[in-house]
Amino acid sequence: xxxxxxxxxxxxxxxxxxxxxxxxxxxxxxxxxxxxxxxxxxxxxxxxxxxxxxxxxxxxxxxxxxxxxxxxxxxxxxxxxxxxxxxxxxxxxxxxxxxxxxxxxxxxxxxxxxxxxxxxxxxxxxxxxxxxxxxxxxxxxxxxxxxxxxxxxxxxxxxxxxxxxxxxxxxxxxxxxxxxxxxxxxxxxxxxxxxxxxxxxxxxxxxxxxxxxxxxxxxxxxxxxxxxxxxxxxxxxxxxxxxxxxxxxxxxxxxxxxxxxxxxxxxxxxxxxxxxxxxxxxxxxxxxxxxxxxxxxxxxxxxxxxxxxxxxxxxxxxxxxxxxxxxxxxxxxxxxxxxxxxxxxxxxxxxxxxxxxxxxxxxxxxxxxxxxxxxxxxxxxxxxxxxxxxxxxxxxxxxxxxxxxxxxxxxxxxxxxxxxxxxxxxxxxxxxx
Numbered sequence: 001x002x003x004x005x006x007x008x009x010x011x012x013x014x015x016x017x018x019x020x021x022x023x024x025x026x027x028x029x030x031x032x033x034x035x036x037x038x039x040x041x042x043x044x045x046x047x048x049x050x051x052x053x054x055x056x057x058x059x060x061x062x063x064x065x066x067x068x069x070x071x072x073x074x075x076x077x078x079x080x081x082x083x084x085x086x087x088x089x090x091x092x093x094x095x096x097x098x099x100x101x102x103x104x105x106x107x108x109x110x111x112x113x114x115x116x117x118x119x120x121x122x123x124x125x126x127x128x129x130x131x132x133x134x135x136x137x138x139x140x141x142x143x144x145x146x147x148x149x150x151x152x153x154x155x156x157x158x159x160x161x162x163x164x165x166x167x168x169x170x171x172x173x174x175x176x177x178x179x180x181x182x183x184x185x186x187x188x189x190x191x192x193x194x195x196x197x198x199x200x201x202x203x204x205x206x207x208x209x210x211x212x213x214x215x216x217x218x219x220x221x222x223x224x225x226x227x228x229x230x231x232x233x234x235x236x237x238x239x240x241x242x243x244x245x246x247x248x249x250x251x252x253x254x255x256x257x258x259x260x261x262x263x264x265x266x267x268x269x270x271x272x273x274x275x276x277x278x279x280x281x282x283x284x285x286x287x288x289x290x291x292x293x294x295x296x297x298x299x300x301x302x303x304x305x306x307x308x309x310x311x312x313x314x315x316x317x318x319x320x321x322x323x324x325x326x327x328x329x330x331x332x333x334x335x336x337x338x339x340x341x342x343x344x345x346x347x348x349x350x351x352x353x354x355x356x357x358x359x360x361x362x363x364x365x366x367x368x369x370x371x372x373x374x375x376x377x378x379x380x381x382x383x384x385x386x387x388x389x390x391x392x393x394x395x396x397x398x399x400x401x402x403x404x405x406x407x408x409x410x411x412x413x414x415x416x417x418x419x420x421x422x423x424x425x426x427x428x429x430x431x432x433x
Contacts, residue, residue, distance in 0.1 A: 011208065012208060013151065013154040013155075014204070015204050015205050015207065015208045016154060016155040016158070017154060017155065017157050017158055017161070018158075018200070018201050018204040018205070019090075019131070019158070019201045019204065019205045020155050020156075020157070020158020020159070020162070021157075021158040021161040021162045021165070021201070022090075022093075022094075022158075022162070022197050022198050022200070022201030023093065023128055023131055023158065023162065023201075024158050024159050024161070024162025024163060024166075025162040025165050025166050025194065025197055026093055026094070026096075026097045026124060026128075026162075026194050026197075026198070027062070027124065027128070027162070028162055028163045028166035028167065028257065029097060029166045029169075029170075029190045029191055029194060030059065030062075030097065030100070030121065030124065030191075031059065031166075031254070031257065031258040031382070032166060032167060032170050032190075032258070032261065032276075033100070033170075033187060033190075033191070034052070034055040034056060034058070034059045034258065034262075034382070035052060035055070035258065035261045035262045035265055035272075036170065036174065036182075036187065036261075036265065036272060037183065037187045038051075038055040038058070038117070039051030039052045039054070039055050040183055041105040041106065041113075041183065042054075042055070042105060042106050042113050042114050042117055043055060043106065043114070044105075044106055044107065045106065048266060049266055049386075049390055052262050052265075052266065052386060053383065053386060053387055053390075056262075056382045056383035056386060057383060058114070058117055058118050058121050059121070059258075059382060059383070060379050060380050060383055061118055061121045061122050061125060062121050062122065062124045062125030062128065062379075063125060063374050063375045063378065063379025063380075064125065064375065064379065065121075065122045065124075065125030065126050065129070066125045066126070066128055066129040066371045066374060066375065067129060067368060067371035067372060067375065068125075068126060068129065069089075069125060069126035069127060069128065069129025069130050070129035070130065070132060070367045070368055070371050071129075071228050072126065072129070072130065073085050073088070073089055073129060073130030073132075074225045074228065074364060074367070076088065076130070077225040078225050083206060085130060086130075086131065086202065086205060086206065087202060087206070088130065089127045089128075089129075089130030089131045090127070090131060090198050090199075090201060090202040090205075091198070091199075091202070092123060092126065092127035092130070093123075093124060093127035093128060093131060093194075093198055094194050094195035094196075094197070094198030094199065095123070095195060096120045096121075096123030096124045096127060097120070097124060097191055097194035097195070097198075098191060098192055098194050098195040099120050100117065100120050100191045101188035101189070101191035101192040102188075103116055103117060103120070129367075129371060132366075132367040132370070146298060147298060148297075148298065148302070149293070149294045149295070149296070149297025149298040149301075149302055149305075149348060150294035150295065150297075150298055151294070152294065152297070152302065152347070152348055152350065153290050153291065153293050153294035153297070153347035153348065154294075155350065156290050156346055156347050156348075156349070156350065157287060157290055157291075159253075159286075159290075159346065160283040160284070160286040160287040160290065160339075160343070161283075161287065163257060163279070163280075163283045164280055164283045164284065164287075165197075166190060167276045167279050167280050167283070168276075168280055169189065169190040169193075170187075170190055170273075170276055171273050171276035171277050171280065173186035173187065173189065173190075174186075174271075174272055174273035174276065175271075175273035175274075224363060225363055225364055226360065226361060226363070226364050227364075228364060228368065230361075231361045231364045231365050231368070234358075234361060235356070235357055235358065235361050235365060238356040238357055238365060238369070239365055239368055239369050239372065240372075241356070241411055241414060241415045242356070242365075242366075242369035242372075242373070243369055243372035243373045243376055244373075244376070244407045244408070244410070244411035245306065245349070245373075245408055245411040245412060245415065246306070246345070246346075246349035246350070246373050246377065246408065247373070247376065247377040247403075247404040247405075247407040247408050247411070248306075248309065248310040248313045248314075248345060248401075248404040248405040248407070248408035248409075249306075249309070249313075249342065249345035249346045249349045249377070249404075249408070250346075250349070250373055250374060250376075250377025250378040250381075250404065251313075251377050251378070251381060251400060251401055251403070251404030251405075252313055252316075252338060252341060252342050252345070252401060252404070253342060253346065253377070253378045253381070254378050254381040254382050254385075255338070255381055255382075255385055255397060255400070255401065256279075256282065256334070256335060256338035256339055256342055257279065258381075258382045259381065259382045259385045259386060259397070260275075260279075260324065260331065260334065260335065261275060261276070261279070262382065262386050263324060263386070263389070264331060266390075267390075268331075270328060270331070275331070278331075278332050278335055279335055281335075281336070282335040282336050282338065282339035283339060285336055285339045285340050285343065286339035286340065286342050286343035286346075287343065288343065289339070289340045289341075289342070289343025289344045289347065290343040290344075290346065290347035291347075292343070292344065292347075293305060293343060293344045293345070293346075293347030293348050294347060294348075296344070297347075297348050302348040303412055303415075305344070305345075305348055306345060306348055306349065306408060306412060307408075307409060307412050309341060309344050309345035310345070310404075310405040310408040310409050310412075311405065311409070312341055312344075313341055313345065313401060313404070313405045314401070314402055314405035314406070316337065316338070316341055316401065317397075317398040317399075317400075317401035317402045317405065318398060318402075320334065320394065320397050320398050320401060321393070321394035321395050321397065321398060323337075324394050324397070325394050349373075350366075350370065356415070377404060381400065384400060385397050385400055388400075
């Protein structure tokens with residue numbers, strides 16, 4: 001515990017980026033494993049397509065467990081403090097991922113292997129719900145006037161950085177090992193190193209959380225956990241609005257990361273290792289686009305940027321079947337364009353409507369809004385996209401993307417009307433662009 005350390009916005013931003021990178025690394029390692037490893041290891045009794053669909057069913061469990069984890073760890077926060085909550089959640093996240101590296105396959109222990117995989121996946125989801133530490137909200141509230149978009153995009157950089165690290169590790173082993181060696185032992189290394197990465201991220205965040213200055217800032221901003229029931233009773237409508245606002249971004253999220261890898265692996269002769277390198281390049285484009293989203297949002301506003309991006313994603317959905325089905329060139333174009341659009345929209349997806357919450361409910365409300373957004377927009381995306389496209393064609397991927405864009409535009413409009421109505425009723429709302 002430090003009593004004299006002053007917490008600057010730049011230091012909060014660094015802690016958030018490191019923490020988010022570790023979280024996304026764990027989830028992307030699992031997502032890539034769901035395509036390249038788990039169908040053969042845990043579902044060898046069915047064909048590769050069915051095995052991948054089964055694998056994506058297990059993949060979805062974490063997103064179902066995430067809001068439950070938030071509620072459990074909010075109680076831990078209230079009773080034992082944020083440091084205890086964060087330590088337990090991050091160690092649980094790293095442990096759940098690392099244990100997967102030791103799991104035997106279906107050929108060794110039968111259906112028990114699938115059960116253990118599901119337990120680890122649920123553990124990831126519960127832990128990620130508990131990893132919410134309030135740093136993003138505090139960073140947003142401490143952002144200089146006119147720079148809210150810039151500071152809002154910083155936590156989102158964890159997604160492309162986590163994907164770069166996960167896909168880069170997998171690409172190395174896929175390219176340099178035989179298929180037998182990769183499935184035998186090579187795939188286990190990315191899962192194994194997750195625990196170390198999470199420990200590093202934990203200390204980077206505890207360095208901020210376990211300071212008197214941080215506690216004082218949280219208390220002065222009223223960023224403290226409250227009862228979920230009380231929050232829903234007072235401002236539950238903002239959770240529902242906020243959950244649908246980023247759907248265009250979240251629908252696109254797994255459709256440029258996990259789903260195309262499954263499509264290329266199952267339905268083309270393209271090397272999965274080479275395609276992972278293409279996705280690494282796409283993630284770099286996404287990171288640049290996230291930075292650009294901060295600059296653009298500070299000029300035109302976060303909500304207008306989200307609306308523009310939703311419209312662009314709707315247009316992008318129309319060409320998706322031709323790009324993904326257009327061979328190596330079309331697939332590469334899909335990845336680069338998709339990551340660019342994802343970066344612009346995802347960069348501002350988290351901060352656009354959390355300002356609707358009063359300070360008393362922002363900590364809990366922002367956490368549950370994020371959980372529901374991931375569940376509705378991204379949790380079932382690979383499963384739905386692969387299931388429908390494999391049977392009815394890639395046009396159904398367009399339908400999925402388009403539905404997310406429509407939900408985003410409708411939610412932004414509803415949120416604007418809600419804010420205008422509240423303002424006319426003389427209710428004070430924190431300023432937000």
